[in-house]
Structure formats: C-alpha cells, structure tokens
Amino acid sequence: MVQSRRAHNADDTRNESADRKPSVAVENLSLTYSDGTEAVKGISLSIPKGEFFGFLGPNGAGKTTTIKMLATLLEPTDGTVRINGYDATSERTAVRGTIGYMAQETSVDEELTAKENLRFACEAYGVARAQREGRIDELLDLVDLADVSDTPAEQFSGGMKKRLDAATALVHDPELVFLDEPTTGLDPKARNRLWAYFERINENGTTIFLTTQYLEEADQLCDRLAVIRDGTLVEDGSPDELKRRVGGARLEIDVDGGPAAVTEATDIARNSALFEPDVAVDTTEDGLRVTTQFASDHGTELLVALRDAGISVSGFDIEEASLDDVFLAIADDQADNLEQPGEGSA
Amino acid sequence: MSTPDFGSESSRVPSGNGVVGDIWVNFKRWNRKAIRNPTPVFLDVVMAVLSLLMFTAVFGEAGALALEQSGFGDVGYVSFLVPAVLVQVSMASSVSSGIGLVEDLQTGMFEKVVVTPMSWTAVFAGKAAAELLRIVLQVLVVLGLALAIGGRIETGLPGVVGIVFVCLLFGTWYMSLSNILALVTRDQEALDAAAYALLFPLLFISSAFLPVSSLSGTTQIIAKLNPVTYAVDAVRALVLDRDVMTVLEISAFGGIYDTLAPALAVLIALNIVFGATTIALLSRASSSKAD
Structure with a gap:
C-alpha cells in the first residue's frame, strides 16, 4: 500500500507499538460553545484499529461536533482525544497526516x-511524487470515476461528487477515516456503491468512524455502534446487542371473534409467565402485540394457550427488532425527558 | 470570543512538502482555477480598457480643459487616464481573492484544506501569490493596450516595473479588504455587491479621472482620504515622470519621489493595518477554537 511521506517515518515503529494503540481514544470529552450550549457532555470512547464504527443519534445530538473534535477541527472544552496515538490538540499536524475526513457537505473543487x-489532495498530504499517479488511478477505479477523470467536477451528479469527495479523503491511505453522513441525499444505487467501497477500504485495514441517519447503513456496515443523545453516549455495542437490549422481537397475533376475543386473548398473554421478565402486551385492532426478547422461544406456547382457551387465531407474525426500534426507543426517552419541566436542552 | 491563535500549534512540525512546497501546491491550485474560469480575468481587462476608451471619447474635451486648469496642460488625456485604468484593473482583480475564499468556505473546500497537514499560512500565501501573479498579468495587458492606443510611459522600462509594483501594493490592500468582507459576509452575492458598490465610488471620488484640485469641495476632501488617490498618483508620477501629488506637498525627495515616497508610505501603512486584520480573521477562521 502507498504511504504518505509524512507517515512513512513512523511506519517502521507502527507495527510494534502503535498497532496496539487504538485508532480513537477519548476520555471525558466535552464541548461547550461560547453561548453556553453544551453540545457534548463527557464522552469516553475507544475504537480499536480496523473497526468499522458507527456513530448514531438524532439531529442535533452532537454527532458532527464530536467528529470535528476527533478530526482536529474543534478544540475540546474538556477531556482528551488521542488519534492513532497522537494528541489531537498538541500534536494536531501529526494527527492530520494520519486521518482522512469526509465532511457532511460534499467538498470538492x-x-x-x-x-x-x-x-x-495527494500534494496536500505529501504523497510521494513517484506514487501519486498510480494512487490517483487506483482511487478513480475504486470510486468508478476513471471514465470521467478529466471532466470538471461541476458537471458531476451529486453521487459522483460524493464518491470523488470520499476518494480525496483517502489519497494518503490514512489509518483512520471519518465519514460524516457520507450517503445522505444519495439515491440507493449510489449509496450501495459507496457502501461497497467503504467495506473494501475497511477490509484493507483502515479504521472507519461513520455517522449516519440511515439505520440500515449502520446495521449493514458497522461492527460496533454507539448512540449519542443530548451530548451523552446512551448505547454502545454491536448492532445485534443494541437490538436485543431494546427488547428483541414483536409477536403479532390476530384472533377471530371480535373485541371480546381480543380482550380475552390479551388477558391470557398478560397473565402468562411465558415471557417474563421482559414483556409488554398491547391490544391491536384484531388482536394483540407482545414485545419481548423471548418471542421466538415461547411464541408457540402462547399460541397453544390461546387455542386451549378456545380462541381461534387467524394470523400471527414474528418481527425481529430493527435498529429503527432502537432509535425509536431512544427518541421516546428523549421525549420523556423533554416533558419534565426545567430539563432538556435543545 | 476567541482570539487569533498565532502559532499556538506547538505541534507545527514541517509538513512533508515543507512550507515552500505547501505554498507551491496552493499556488498551482489557484492558478489552475483561474485558467479554468478565465471569464472574470478577461472581463476585468475589458472593463478597464472600456473605461479608457469611454472616458477619452466622452470627456476628452472636458478632460483636457480640466487638465489645463490644474497645471497638466501639456499632458494628453489618454496618458492621464492610464494610471486610473491600471488601478481599476488591480482593484477588480483583487476582488477575486475574497470571492475565491467565499467559494471555498461555501463548498467546504476551506475545511477540507484546514484538515490537511499543510500550515494555513502556506495555504493562504500560495493563494495570494497566484492572485498577485494574476494582477501582474492583467496590469501588463492593460498597459500594453493603453500604449497601443496612444498612452506613453515617460520613465521607460524601469517605470513599468515600478508601476507593476505600485499596482501590486495597492492590490494587496484591496485583496485584504475583499478577504475581510468575505470572512464577515461568508456569502458570495453579498461580497460581489459590496466589492462593486465600493469599486466605483472609490475610483470616481479620487484623482483617477480628474485632478483632485478640479473636484468640488466635499468630493475633494473624500478624494484626499481615498487610498485610490495615492495609488493613482504614484502610478501617474511614473507614467508622466513628474511630481503629480497635490494632496501632500512634499519636496524633500525631488522629482517623482516627492509623489512616490508619500504615496507608497500611505499604501504600506494601509497594507499593514488591513493585512494584520485579514491575517487575524483568517487565523481565527482556520483555528479549531469553538465559538
């Protein structure tokens, strides 16, 4: 792989010592703007080398502020940030040589x-002259722009500009890349292409720090997710862990026999101990919904219990939890917080 | 509010290119952009030459009369106007500096460049160098066209070098101003409007098109406070090979230096004040202090 001149000196020692250093090591990171807004409130985070890390959260939760602090574009009010072993404030230039940064807004000339x-970009990052042209061709191929390499970027579609932007963030083969909502506003085809591209560079060993609004994107790409809300980390784990924590699956059961049967079936589900300790039972129009992490383990037993009670089941469906549920659960919590007087900042 | 963090990066290790290399990288980028988008470069020249032709055609008689009354009786109006249009093209060209900055701020290229290991001083030095080169070329083209239609440079080739130098000195002042406006407005249309709203009053209420002494009372006061007057007077001294300054009566240096010395002093002072302001604002814009 091509190394920038700047990174080259550190290259020999990196294998021995720096490899053990996490790509991102953040302690108690905070940022308060001069108007008093606390955008980030004491985040601690460690991302090992090679991880595909997803950073989720509602709009205004502090995602971009955090990513800018990690990418040396904002100085933290408090806390420490170490990127690839360098301090993000006192060794800023060294950090900048080892990271790629793709801003939320497409940034190409x-x-x-x-x-x-x-x-x-190659020249700005000091990629050695001898490696430049090869690197450029390789990246143009990777992002499928080889055919239009000599076309001014103003003639590109939004997706093409995004792909070019992503390529320019990678010219120096950085150890860590920050991608701030890289696929927002792209059509599904362009999005899939970028996803494949991110997976490839991750397979080549680059650590990826991704923020996204698309839960499907996080689910498909990321090894690990953290969720930020109101400047605080509220969840941290693999996509599967997060889904499980929010309550697993939903069991939807429709019954014949009108409201009376629905009420009876709901009572049976509520009184059964099948899904304890984690269960919520709601009435729906034609039946009931049981939300529980044990849906697939004991779902059939509930169906048997209903049949034994003489209730005719007209349909049932088990739906696994998605990251949407994780997100909705977090949003619900947020709504609860906002309702408490004297709490909750915008 | 945050203060400029001059050199607060204790980590400022030389980048892989070195400072000169970083300047070169940015110099190339801005030259390439100018070549890709030649219309403004071309229009600046056209506007300046049009000014020269129109003023000569429309005010030729009146201009000659005004020159006569102000002691320039032996000077052709074309030669008198050459300094004005050279300063005009320098001003118009300098506006592109602020426009380039605003474009980079709006497209995110500014942030993208800040996050590289290049030092921001090298980034802006490279950009400024490309813009100064552009002024030199435009001034030489306008000068060539002015000579072709009857203007004369009495001080010869050394005078041309001096003229270019004065235009650059004046251009850096207007570049600073356009960068300050760029960082304050952060909006291309607002900057365009402000820069052109300033361009014409600055040119007209100065010694550019008529001698200051032939202007009316209030206008004369404004003209005396106008930086354009000093730039035009300095260029005019070099074009006509005589002391043309009427604002400050200085005779300590003799000949054209009685004009050049005070005019250059004023331009240098303006550059120091506006340049320092621009550097402070640019430093703040590229720093990572939260606001």
Whole structure:
C-alpha cells in the first residue's frame, strides 16, 4: 500500500507499538460553545484499529461536533482525544497526516477535474511524487470515476461528487477515516456503491468512524455502534446487542371473534409467565402485540394457550427488532425527558 | 470570543512538502482555477480598457480643459487616464481573492484544506501569490493596450516595473479588504455587491479621472482620504515622470519621489493595518477554537 511521506517515518515503529494503540481514544470529552450550549457532555470512547464504527443519534445530538473534535477541527472544552496515538490538540499536524475526513457537505473543487482534485489532495498530504499517479488511478477505479477523470467536477451528479469527495479523503491511505453522513441525499444505487467501497477500504485495514441517519447503513456496515443523545453516549455495542437490549422481537397475533376475543386473548398473554421478565402486551385492532426478547422461544406456547382457551387465531407474525426500534426507543426517552419541566436542552 | 491563535500549534512540525512546497501546491491550485474560469480575468481587462476608451471619447474635451486648469496642460488625456485604468484593473482583480475564499468556505473546500497537514499560512500565501501573479498579468495587458492606443510611459522600462509594483501594493490592500468582507459576509452575492458598490465610488471620488484640485469641495476632501488617490498618483508620477501629488506637498525627495515616497508610505501603512486584520480573521477562521 502507498504511504504518505509524512507517515512513512513512523511506519517502521507502527507495527510494534502503535498497532496496539487504538485508532480513537477519548476520555471525558466535552464541548461547550461560547453561548453556553453544551453540545457534548463527557464522552469516553475507544475504537480499536480496523473497526468499522458507527456513530448514531438524532439531529442535533452532537454527532458532527464530536467528529470535528476527533478530526482536529474543534478544540475540546474538556477531556482528551488521542488519534492513532497522537494528541489531537498538541500534536494536531501529526494527527492530520494520519486521518482522512469526509465532511457532511460534499467538498470538492468544482472548477477542477476529478483527477486534479485527487492530485491536489495527494500534494496536500505529501504523497510521494513517484506514487501519486498510480494512487490517483487506483482511487478513480475504486470510486468508478476513471471514465470521467478529466471532466470538471461541476458537471458531476451529486453521487459522483460524493464518491470523488470520499476518494480525496483517502489519497494518503490514512489509518483512520471519518465519514460524516457520507450517503445522505444519495439515491440507493449510489449509496450501495459507496457502501461497497467503504467495506473494501475497511477490509484493507483502515479504521472507519461513520455517522449516519440511515439505520440500515449502520446495521449493514458497522461492527460496533454507539448512540449519542443530548451530548451523552446512551448505547454502545454491536448492532445485534443494541437490538436485543431494546427488547428483541414483536409477536403479532390476530384472533377471530371480535373485541371480546381480543380482550380475552390479551388477558391470557398478560397473565402468562411465558415471557417474563421482559414483556409488554398491547391490544391491536384484531388482536394483540407482545414485545419481548423471548418471542421466538415461547411464541408457540402462547399460541397453544390461546387455542386451549378456545380462541381461534387467524394470523400471527414474528418481527425481529430493527435498529429503527432502537432509535425509536431512544427518541421516546428523549421525549420523556423533554416533558419534565426545567430539563432538556435543545 | 476567541482570539487569533498565532502559532499556538506547538505541534507545527514541517509538513512533508515543507512550507515552500505547501505554498507551491496552493499556488498551482489557484492558478489552475483561474485558467479554468478565465471569464472574470478577461472581463476585468475589458472593463478597464472600456473605461479608457469611454472616458477619452466622452470627456476628452472636458478632460483636457480640466487638465489645463490644474497645471497638466501639456499632458494628453489618454496618458492621464492610464494610471486610473491600471488601478481599476488591480482593484477588480483583487476582488477575486475574497470571492475565491467565499467559494471555498461555501463548498467546504476551506475545511477540507484546514484538515490537511499543510500550515494555513502556506495555504493562504500560495493563494495570494497566484492572485498577485494574476494582477501582474492583467496590469501588463492593460498597459500594453493603453500604449497601443496612444498612452506613453515617460520613465521607460524601469517605470513599468515600478508601476507593476505600485499596482501590486495597492492590490494587496484591496485583496485584504475583499478577504475581510468575505470572512464577515461568508456569502458570495453579498461580497460581489459590496466589492462593486465600493469599486466605483472609490475610483470616481479620487484623482483617477480628474485632478483632485478640479473636484468640488466635499468630493475633494473624500478624494484626499481615498487610498485610490495615492495609488493613482504614484502610478501617474511614473507614467508622466513628474511630481503629480497635490494632496501632500512634499519636496524633500525631488522629482517623482516627492509623489512616490508619500504615496507608497500611505499604501504600506494601509497594507499593514488591513493585512494584520485579514491575517487575524483568517487565523481565527482556520483555528479549531469553538465559538
């Protein structure tokens, strides 16, 4: 792989010592803007090398503020940030040489061609002259822009600009890449292409720090997710762990016999101990919904119990929890917080 | 509020390119952008030459009369106007500096460049160098066209070098101003409007098109406070090879230096004040202090 000149000196020692250092090590990170807004309130986080890390949260939760602090664009009010073993404030230039950063808004020089944008990025990151052209061709291929390499970026579609932007963040083969909502506003095809591309660079050993609004994206790509709300980390784990924590699956049961049967069936579900200790039973129009992590373990037993009580089941469905549920659960908590007087900042 | 953090990066290790290399990288980028988008470069020149032709055609007679009354009786109006249009093209060209900055701020290229290991001083030095090169080329083109339609440079080739130098010195002042406006407005349309709203009053209420002494009372006071007057007077001294300054009566240096010395002093002072303000604002914009 190509190394930038800047990173090259550290290359020999990296294998021995720096490899053990996490790509991101954050302790008690806080940021308060001068108007008093506490955007980030004491986050601690460690991301090992090579991880595909997803950072989720509602709008205004502090995602971009956090990513900017990690990428040396904002100085924390409090706490420490170490990126690839370097301090993000006192060793800022060293950090900048080892990271790639793709901002939320597409950032390419529209007057320059795809190739010229990449060449400028190569030069800015000090990629050795001998490696530049090869690196540029490799990246143009990777993001499928080889055919239009000499076309000014202003003639590109939104998706093409995004892909060019992503490529320019990777010219120096950084150890860690920050991707701030990289696929927002893209059509599904362009999104899938970028996903494949991110997976490839991750397989090549690059640590990825991704923020996204698309839960499907986080689910598919990320090894690990953290959820930020109101400037505080509220969840941290693999996508599966997060789903399980929110309450697993939903069991939907429809019954014949009108409201009386629905009420009776609901009572049976509520009084059964099948799904304890984690269970919620709600009435639906034609039946009931049982939300529990034990849905698939004991669902059939509930159906048997209903039949034994003489209730005719007209339909049932088990739906696994999705990250949407995780998100909704978090949003619900937030709504609860906002309702408490004197609490909750925007 | 945050203060400029001059050199607060204790980590400022030289980048892989070195400072000169970083300047070169940015110099190339901005030159390439100018070549890709030549219309403004071309229009600046056209506007300046049009000014020269129109003023000569429309005010030729009146201009000659005003020159006569102000002691420039032996000077052709074309030669008198050449300094004005050279300063005009320098001003118009300098506006592109602020526009380039605003575009980078709006497209996110600014942040993208800040997050590289290049030092921001090298980034802006490279950009400024490309813009100064552009002023030199535009001034030389306008000068060539002015000579072709009858203007004369009495001080010869050394005078041309001096003229270019004065235009650059004046251009850096207007570049600073356009960068300050860029960082304050952060909006291309607002900057365009502000820069052009300033361009014409600054040019007209100065010694550019008529001698200051032939202007009316209030206008004369404004003209005396206007930086354009000093730039035009300095260029005019070099074009006509005589002391043309009427604002400050200085005779300590002799000949054209009685104009050049005070005019350059004023331009240098303006550059120091506006340059320092621009550097402070740029430093703040590229720093990572939260606001």
